[in-house]
Amino acid sequence: MSAAVDPATRPGGAGLLSRGVSAVGRSLLPILVVVGVIVALWYAAAIMMNRAWTLDQIERRGLEMTTSEIIADTLSQERPVLPTPVQVATELWNTTMGEPILRERRGEYRPNPRSLFFHAWQTLAPTMLGFALGTLGGILLAVGIVHNRAMDLSVMPWAIASQTIPILAIAPMIIVVLNSIGLEGLLPKSLISAYLSFFPVVVGMVKGLRSPSGMDLDLLRTYSASGGETFWKLRLPASVPFLFASLKVGIAAALVGTIVAELPTGARFGLGARLLTGSYYGQTIQIWSALFMAAICAAALVGILGLIERLVLKRMGFAR
Amino acid sequence: MRAAMQQSLVRSGMMPAVGVALVLLGALVDWRLGAILALWIGAWLVNVLISNTARGGGVRFLVPVIFGATLLGLWELAVRLFEISPIILPAPSVIAETFAANTDILWADFQQTILKGALAGYLIGCGAAFLTALLIDRSPFLQRGLLPVGNFIAALPIVGTAPILVMWFGFGWQSKAAVVVAMVFFPMLVNAVQGLKASEPMQRDLMHTYAASYGQSLMKLRLPTALPFLFNGLKICTTLALIGAIVAEFFGSPTVGMGFRIKIEVGRLAMDMVWAEIAVAALAGSGFYGLVALIERKTTFWHPSQRRG
Numbered sequence: 037m038s039a040a041v042d043p044a045t046r047p048g049g050a051g052l053l054s055r056g057v058s059a060v061g062r063s064l065l066p067i068l069v070v071v072g073v074i075v076a077l078w079y080a081a082a083i084m085m086n087r088a089w090t091l092d093q094i095e096r097r098g099l100e101m102t103t104s105e106i107i108a109d110t111l112s113q114e115r116p117v118l119p120t121p122v123q124v125a126t127e128l129w130n131t132t133m134g135e136p137i138l139r140e141r142r143g144e145y146r147p148n149p150r151s152l153f154f155h156a157w158q159t160l161a162p163t164m165l166g167f168a169l170g171t172l173g174g175i176l177l178a179v180g181i182v183h184n185r186a187m188d189l190s191v192m193p194w195a196i197a198s199q200t201i202p203i204l205a206i207a208p209m210i211i212v213v214l215n216s217i218g219l220e221g222l223l224p225k226s227l228i229s230a231y232l233s234f235f236p237v238v239v240g241m242v243k244g245l246r247s248p249s250g251m252d253l254d255l256l257r258t259y260s261a262s263g264g265e266t267f268w269k270l271r272l273p274a275s276v277p278f279l280f281a282s283l284k285v286g287i288a289a290a291l292v293g294t295i296v297a298e299l300p301t302g303a304r305f306g307l308g309a310r311l312l313t314g315s316y317y318g319q320t321i322q323i324w325s326a327l328f329m330a331a332i333c334a335a336a337l338v339g340i341l342g343l344i345e346r347l348v349l350k351r352m353g354f355a356r
Numbered sequence: 357m358r359a360a361m362q363q364s365l366v367r368s369g370m371m372p373a374v375g376v377a378l379v380l381l382g383a384l385v386d387w388r389l390g391a392i393l394a395l396w397i398g399a400w401l402v403n404v405l406i407s408n409t410a411r412g413g414g415v416r417f418l419v420p421v422i423f424g425a426t427l428l429g430l431w432e433l434a435v436r437l438f439e440i441s442p443i444i445l446p447a448p449s450v451i452a453e454t455f456a457a458n459t460d461i462l463w464a465d466f467q468q469t470i471l472k473g474a475l476a477g478y479l480i481g482c483g484a485a486f487l488t489a490l491l492i493d494r495s496p497f498l499q500r501g502l503l504p505v506g507n508f509i510a511a512l513p514i515v516g517t518a519p520i521l522v523m524w525f526g527f528g529w530q531s532k533a534a535v536v537v538a539m540v541f542f543p544m545l546v547n548a549v550q551g552l553k554a555s556e557p558m559q560r561d562l563m564h565t566y567a568a569s570y571g572q573s574l575m576k577l578r579l580p581t582a583l584p585f586l587f588n589g590l591k592i593c594t595t596l597a598l599i600g601a602i603v604a605e606f607f608g609s610p611t612v613g614m615g616f617r618i619k620i621e622v623g624r625l626a627m628d629m630v631w632a633e634i635a636v637a638a639l640a641g642s643g644f645y646g647l648v649a650l651i652e653r654k655t656t657f658w659h660p661s662q663r664r665g
Contacts (some may be wrong), residue, residue, distance in 0.1 A: 066501030074505075085524075117524065186404040189416065190423035200645035201638040202598035204515075208606070209630050212622050217444055292513040299606050307516075315519030315607055323519055331512045 075121055085117040086110035119321045127325040128152065149305065156329050158306040159294050162222050163337075166229025167290045171283065173230065174237030181238070182245040182271070183263070195238050204232065204289075207297040225297050225306075232293040233286030240282025244275025277354060280345040287337045295330060307333075372401060388437040392430060399426035446628040454628040455635060461617070462636050469614040470640050472529035474601035477536025482544045482593055484537070486586070489548030503549060510542040518604040527608045535604040540593035547592075551585025552578055584659050587652040594644040598637060 090109045094101055101109070111120050119127075131152040138148060147154045177195075181188045207228045214224035248270050256266050298308025310326035313319070375397035383390025403419050428448050434440065435447040442450065455462065492498040518535045525531035555578050563573040605615025614633050621629040 066497050066499075067504050068501075070498070070501035070505050186400070186407040186419070189407045189419035190403050193416075193420040194424065197642055200595055201641045202595055202602060204599045204603070206618065206630075206634050206637070209618060209622050209627075209634075213444055213627070216625075288513075292515055295513055296515060296603055299603070311516055311519050312607075315523065318523075320520070320523070327513075327516045327520075330516050334512050335508065 078118075078121055079111070082116065082118045082120045083107055083110045086113055089113065089117070115318055116320055119324050123321055124324045124328060127321045128328055131325060132329075152310075152325065152329050155305055155307055155310050155326070156333055159291070159298065159308065159330075160333060162225035163229050163287070163290045163294045165222060166226030166231075166294070167233045167287050169226065170230035170233035170286065170290065171237050174234045174282075174286075175241055175279070177234075178238050178241030178245060179267075181242050183267075188242075192242065195235050198235055199239070204293055204296055207293055208299055211297050225294050228293045228297045229290035232289040233283075236282040236285045236289065237279070240278045240285075241275055244278025245271045247278065248274045273352060276352060277345075277349060280341065280348070284338050284341050284345075287341060288334055291330070291334050291337060375401060391437065392433055395429055395433060396426065399423075399429075443625045443627060446631060450628050451631040451635065455632040458629065458632060462632060464612050465614045465617050465633065466636055466640065468529060468610070468612045469532070469601050469605065470598065470644075473532030473604070473613070474536055474597040476529070477533035477600065478540060478593060478597040480533065481537035481540035481597075482590060485541045485544035485589075486548050489545055489552060493549065493552045499549060503546065506542045506546050506549075510546055514539045514542075515600060515603050518600070519607045522604060522607040527610055529613075532601045532604045532609075532613075536597045536600040539596045539600040543592050543596065544589040547585045547589030548582065551582030551589075554578075554585060555581040583652075583656045587648065587656065590648050591645060591652070594648055595641060598641050598644070602637065 087106070087110050090101075090106055090113070093099070094106075110116070112123070116123070131150060135151040136148055149155075177191065181191055210228055211224045214220075214227065252270055252274075253266070256270055261269070294306070295308040295311070298306040299312055307326050307330045310329075311323055314323035314326060379390055379394045379397060382393040399422060403422055406415060406422075407419050431445075432447050432449060435445055446454075492502055515535070517538050521534045521538065522531045525534050559577055559581075560573065563577050568576070602615040602618070605613045606619055609616040614637060618630055618633050621627075621633070
């Protein structure tokens with residue numbers, strides 16, 4: 037059903053992820069080939085980009101190295117321009133499995149700031165709280181818009197226009213302002229996630245609640261159904277596929293929002309903070325591992341939503 | 357039918373009464389709250405009245421404008437009456453003054469971030485994605501491999517590559533353009549590939565019976581049918597481009613640019629200047645989007661989504 041949405045408002049990449057995942061079973065080989073090519077290109081780029089430093093070292097120390105030794109060195113530098121996939125994977129493993137999540141200090145257990153799981157949780161918790169708030173608010177506003185013409189005319193143009201504004205770029209400022217009035221911790225970050233997931237849900241839900249055809253509405257009228265009954269038995273069920281499409285866009289936006297919100301505010305914990313400290317101290321491997329952790333989180337969140345979507349839609353009898 | 361009319365009459369009669377009651381209640385608690393509620397509910401009643409009685413194109417324009425103006429009025433009123441510190445939230449009038457007084461700085465930032473960083477990256481990224489789509493269009497194998505990977509990457513927080521790309525390409529606008537390229541490439545690629553597949557087998561068979569060459573069927577059939585998809589991708593990418601260009605400046609930039617200015621002025625707690633930059637970003641974002649939507653309207657006037665209802 038969501039495929040029938042006209043292209044002008046169809047969600048971008050995120051909504052398509054689950055379709056990509058379902059295609060995995062059918063055609064694993066092409067994907068593996070493409071991923072293999074990407075990894076090969078990555079290694080080639082790593083050799084090219086890290087070569088300058090190695091050659092410089094050779095010249096300074098007056099070493100003699102064969103080509104294979106030079107290549108081996110470019111792939112195992114401590115602060116490479118471009119770390120290799122193996123280096124990133126090793127760092128990911130060491131900072132997740134190799135580090136305890138809780139660490140004993142002065143007799144009590146505290147979260148271990150070396151564990152990437154801890155940082156990921158610092159980012160995921162506000163993302164999910166904000167996503168829940170934004171979704172709830174978005175659904176409520178959409179119900180209001182569908183049932184009230186004045187609300188529709190007033191709010192809808194602004195909801196659509198707000199999608200074109202790069203609001204994400206001002207996320208850090210909102211954090212600073214909220215901190216200055218005494219709000220700290222989970223809430224400021226989750227407010228940004230809430231804001232970013234709010235509008236996709238409003239727009240998708242309004243579309244979904246309006247999706248029943250005139251025939252369906254006429255049928256309910258011949259049953260002499262009240263407005264409430266029409267809503268619960270026709271409009272709300274019909275809106276579910278649209279809701280899931282916008283939820284997947286919304287949660288991806290919410291995660292990006294939290295990460296960006298952590299950037300210039302000097303946050304000490306969280307994936308965004310890992311990116312920033314990594315860029316300050318030239319720890320490229322740390323940046324890449326934070327980036328991959330963010331990617332894993334995004335894929336997991338969208339994947340879980342896609343799974344729930346498939347179960348719910350199957351249960352509701354939508355042909356997929 | 358009559359019951360429904362009675363109900364709506366009762367409701368429209370009730371609403372002002374409820375509104376007045378709310379205003380009085382607010383005024384009892386605090387006269388300033390009463391004033392704000394009076395403005396809000398008054399404007400809302402006007403909107404309800406207009407949208408329930410009048411029909412036509414003017415209403416579609418007037419009601420959102422009244423709503424937006426009301427929000428600005430509420431903001432101004434709340435800041436003035438409750439004497440909110442300008443460090444937390446400056447009034448819209450103060451922001452407008454700052455905007456007018458600093459147009460030269462704002463224009464320089466706009467040039468650096470939007471015209472150089474975002475626009476260059478947008479053109480390179482979308483162009484490269486389109487060419488890639490044309491290339492892999494001829495190979496179903498590559499499509500089956502690249503599309504899932506592209507879909508996957510399009511959902512990832514690409515903005516996180518900003519520190520890496522700033523490290524590689526330096527602090528100038530080139531690194532911002534690189535971030536924008538990375539952000540727009542895959543959403544555009546996915547849309548372009550889908551668009552090139554949008555023509556129907558019957559239509560392609562028809563071109564085949566005309567003995568049309570690959571280029572002819574591309575130009576006359578497949579590109580036109582792909583246009584709605586291409587424009588969908590182009591529109592999504594406008595916002596992404598601005599976000600990428602501004603966020604990349606948080607990681608290092610010359611002493612000009614919108615992201616740079618936001619970062620610096622937040623540090624100096626000069627929120628009016630930050631809000632002025634946000635206004636520029638909002639105007640640039642909706643202007644950019646509007647421009648692409650306008651071109652879409654002119655070129656895909658035949659598509660159902662462009663018909664005026």
